[in-house]
Amino acid sequence: MPPKVTSQDVARAAGVSQPTVSRVFTPGVKVSAALEEKVRNAAHDLGYRPNTLARSLITGQSMTIGLIVAYLDNPFYTEALEKMSRTLKERGYNIMIFMAANHASDVDGVVHDLLDHQVDGIILASVSASSALTERLLEEGVPLILFNRGHSDQTISSVTSANHQGGRKVAEFLIAGQHQRIAHISGWQGASTGYDRCAGFLEVMAEHGHSAPTVVDGLFSREAAAAATRSLFATSRTPDAIFVGNDHMAFSVIETLQTELDIEIGTDVSIVGYDDVAMSAWPSFELTTVRQPANRMVDAVVDQLIAQIEGKDLTPKQVEIDGPLIIRRSARIPKGWSE
Amino acid sequence: MPPKVTSQDVARAAGVSQPTVSRVFTPGVKVSAALEEKVRNAAHDLGYRPNTLARSLITGQSMTIGLIVAYLDNPFYTEALEKMSRTLKERGYNIMIFMAANHASDVDGVVHDLLDHQVDGIILASVSASSALTERLLEEGVPLILFNRGHSDQTISSVTSANHQGGRKVAEFLIAGQHQRIAHISGWQGASTGYDRCAGFLEVMAEHGHSAPTVVDGLFSREAAAAATRSLFATSRTPDAIFVGNDHMAFSVIETLQTELDIEIGTDVSIVGYDDVAMSAWPSFELTTVRQPANRMVDAVVDQLIAQIEGKDLTPKQVEIDGPLIIRRSARIPKGWSE
DNA sequence: AGCAGGTGTGAATACGTATTCAAGTTTATT
DNA sequence: AATAAACTTGAATACGTATTCACACCTGCT
Numbered sequence: 150m151p152p153k154v155t156s157q158d159v160a161r162a163a164g165v166s167q168p169t170v171s172r173v174f175t176p177g178v179k180v181s182a183a184l185e186e187k188v189r190n191a192a193h194d195l196g197y198r199p200n201t202l203a204r205s206l207i208t209g210q211s212m213t214i215g216l217i218v219a220y221l222d223n224p225f226y227t228e229a230l231e232k233m234s235r236t237l238k239e240r241g242y243n244i245m246i247f248m249a250a251n252h253a254s255d256v257d258g259v260v261h262d263l264l265d266h267q268v269d270g271i272i273l274a275s276v277s278a279s280s281a282l283t284e285r286l287l288e289e290g291v292p293l294i295l296f297n298r299g300h301s302d303q304t305i306s307s308v309t310s311a312n313h314q315g316g317r318k319v320a321e322f323l324i325a326g327q328h329q330r331i332a333h334i335s336g337w338q339g340a341s342t343g344y345d346r347c348a349g350f351l352e353v354m355a356e357h358g359h360s361a362p363t364v365v366d367g368l369f370s371r372e373a374a375a376a377a378t379r380s381l382f383a384t385s386r387t388p389d390a391i392f393v394g395n396d397h398m399a400f401s402v403i404e405t406l407q408t409e410l411d412i413e414i415g416t417d418v419s420i421v422g423y424d425d426v427a428m429s430a431w432p433s434f435e436l437t438t439v440r441q442p443a444n445r446m447v448d449a450v451v452d453q454l455i456a457q458i459e460g461k462d463l464t465p466k467q468v469e470i471d472g473p474l475i476i477r478r479s480a481r482i483p484k485g486w487s488e
Numbered sequence: 489m490p491p492k493v494t495s496q497d498v499a500r501a502a503g504v505s506q507p508t509v510s511r512v513f514t515p516g517v518k519v520s521a522a523l524e525e526k527v528r529n530a531a532h533d534l535g536y537r538p539n540t541l542a543r544s545l546i547t548g549q550s551m552t553i554g555l556i557v558a559y560l561d562n563p564f565y566t567e568a569l570e571k572m573s574r575t576l577k578e579r580g581y582n583i584m585i586f587m588a589a590n591h592a593s594d595v596d597g598v599v600h601d602l603l604d605h606q607v608d609g610i611i612l613a614s615v616s617a618s619s620a621l622t623e624r625l626l627e628e629g630v631p632l633i634l635f636n637r638g639h640s641d642q643t644i645s646s647v648t649s650a651n652h653q654g655g656r657k658v659a660e661f662l663i664a665g666q667h668q669r670i671a672h673i674s675g676w677q678g679a680s681t682g683y684d685r686c687a688g689f690l691e692v693m694a695e696h697g698h699s700a701p702t703v704v705d706g707l708f709s710r711e712a713a714a715a716a717t718r719s720l721f722a723t724s725r726t727p728d729a730i731f732v733g734n735d736h737m738a739f740s741v742i743e744t745l746q747t748e749l750d751i752e753i754g755t756d757v758s759i760v761g762y763d764d765v766a767m768s769a770w771p772s773f774e775l776t777t778v779r780q781p782a783n784r785m786v787d788a789v790v791d792q793l794i795a796q797i798e799g800k801d802l803t804p805k806q807v808e809i810d811g812p813l814i815i816r817r818s819a820r821i822p823k824g825w826s827e
Numbered sequence: 828a829g830c831a832g833g834t835g836t837g838a839a840t841a842c843g844t845a846t847t848c849a850a851g852t853t854t855a856t857t
Numbered sequence: 858a859a860t861a862a863a864c865t866t867g868a869a870t871a872c873g874t875a876t877t878c879a880c881a882c883c884t885g886c887t
Contacts, residue, residue, distance in 0.1 A: 155842090155844085165866085166866070168844095168846080172845090175845070181864095198604050199844075200545075200843050201844095202544050202606050202842090202844090203842070205872095206541050206542055206545060206843085206845095206871095207843090207845045207846075208846095227561070228561075231587050243586075243601070246573065247577065247582075264537065266582065404770060431739075432743040432747040433773075494874085495874065504836085505837045508837080510874060510876085514875070538874075542874040544842095544874095545844090547842090
């Protein structure tokens with residue numbers, strides 16, 4: 150194992166000083182063409198590459214973003230993860246990733262790990278943070294953004310889709326479709342995404358005189374959603390439409406209806422989901438759903454985070470990105486609405 | 489933004505020297521109980537946490553593993569990713585992650601990024617490395633392991649399932665089921681996983697006198713697999729069984745058969761996949777498939793990688809982990825085989 | 828009491844780089 | 858041609874920690 154080659158070694162080989170080597174590899178710093186040539190040649194011959202750790206230690210910039218993510222079984226997050234990785238890499242940042250159970254205590258511990266590694270910023274994908282934690286981060290000057298999760302107090306930045314508006318769209322669509330008994334298997338009510346979609350949905354329902362539709366919490370889980378489905382159909386007044394809090398649960402609902410209850414989707418019962426993950430377009434599901442534009446959401450997170458890092462402007466900002474209702478076969482289509 | 493609190497600050501506050509503070513936070517180093525108490529109190533009061541960058545710079549251990557992954561749309565890899573994250577964290581390591589297109593050139597660039605960050609080891613999940621790259625890593629003393637991909641020359645470590653054996657199992661199962669026209673939509677033949685499964689399958693077919701069954705490369709892609717399915721059924725001699733190179737493609741094959749060709753799965757045609765991802769057990773698919781034990785494979789990669797890091801023993805090792813055939817409804821069950 | 832051996836601590840240094848500062852060199856200006 | 862201004866470069870230093878080394882201290886032995 151040969152000793153690592155350092156900027157000193159390159160300097161010696163090129164007959165210049167160590168700072169000159171450093172300057173050659175620091176963008177935006179001028180070095181005469183002659184010396185630059187010599188340094189680059191020497192560096193190439195020796196196989197020199199700058200040590201990022203040493204660089205970060207002195208600049209205070211690690212060029213690393215901490216990413217904490219839960220629910221990786223939901224393909225929406227893997228799509229987002231992939232996009233984040235590409236986008237951040239394009240902008241020169243690396244990702245240090247952790248999976249977290251959704252307990253706040255767990256998240257706190259992981260965030261401290263990230264801080265120890267001097268990350269320049271933190272993205273929380275579908276997990277929330279304790280306020281003790283966000284205060285600490287504010288002190289430390291490390292920006293934090295929630296991805297696909299809002300926060301009650303406005304002191305913390307987030308990027309979500311327009312969940313309230315999306316819930317409204319679904320209710321309007323189902324009501325226009327002449328459905329009489331519309332139920333909702335919601336996302337986890339402890340999460341803003343689950344709560345806001347539900348609230349928007351209920352708002353429109355009330356506006357149209359559908360008082361107190363049945364709502365069951367599906368907890369963003371396939372199993373809970375299947376159980377909720379069974380409970381909805383164990384009563385006398387069975388639904389003719391179900392708005393499901395995300396696609397991941399909707400697939401489970403569809404399968405439960407088809408397999409266990411022999412109910413036909415799109416005719417006997419209309420199903421509408423939320424997210425528009427790739428699987429929603431699969432022939433097995435053909436799921437009508439509200440699109441969360443993962444690409445634009447990721448761009449927004451990255452833009453906002455980097456702006457905060459480089460601008461040192463930590464004023465929180467809540468971004469909501471609107472998405473259309475994507476109409477497929479899983480729900481009856483109202484007259485005059487196009488597929 | 490308050491200045492970062494360093495070990496110097498803690499030393500001053502506790503009335504000791506900086507090295508003493510360092511020793512308190514370095515496991516396996518003795519400090520008298522009295523001083524340790526004072527240091528821990530001062531550290532707690534000031535909110536001190538050691539700077540991992542500075543520590544890594546001097547120890548030469550970043551406690552970070554580089555992970556490069558492709559095909560994140562295949563749930564097998566997200567399951568593995570989740571497990572890797574948890575396992576590595578338990579053992580004190582962090583993950584720096586990159587998504588890579590499957591071009592070798594792309595991978596080389598990313599690996600250099602990782603080396604610049606002084607990662608202690610590298611895992612390549614379903615991507616392969618150029619030999620120029622592996623030589624460089626060997627020089628550098630940074631261990632590399634391939635996950636779910638083998639390599640022709642034996643100089644590089646890998647963890648895979650027993651793909652050849654798995655391909656054999658499928659062929660034996662389908663032949664025992666009295667299938668007459670068995671075809672194979674293979675995984676990408678440029679990848680060892682795709683190739684080995686195919687080879688094992690063909691071997692058994694030949695042993696039983698089925699000469700030259702139809703094989704089409706599905707490239708691990710849903711679209712290519714759907715196209716392959718159509719081409720198989722565009723001929724006069726249509727298959728009564730298809731071995732598909734992984735589950736991800738198998739779902740696409742099943743949907744194409746059901747939706748476009750109105751063929752019933754498990755009766756008209758038997759489908760067998762490979763991986764046993766969670767989705768295979770979904771009621772919509774009920775896919776018979778060879779299980780790749782993701783947990784055990786991840787444990788093997790992590791064990792092997794850490795052994796190489798800590799033992800500095802870089803002798804390559806190829807690990808193969810056997811997995812059972814999981815029998816479900818997507819393929820006719822031979823007499824005497826239990827579901 | 829005297830000395831060998833062990834233990835805990837601080838001073839000094841190292842890790843590999845970016846940056847400040849002063850000195851040296853070139854270019855522009857009158 | 859002389860001086861001011863602009864630009865390059867190297868010496869020295871800083872980042873925050875872990876580790877070597879020497880020293881002082883305490884223990885247990887003859």
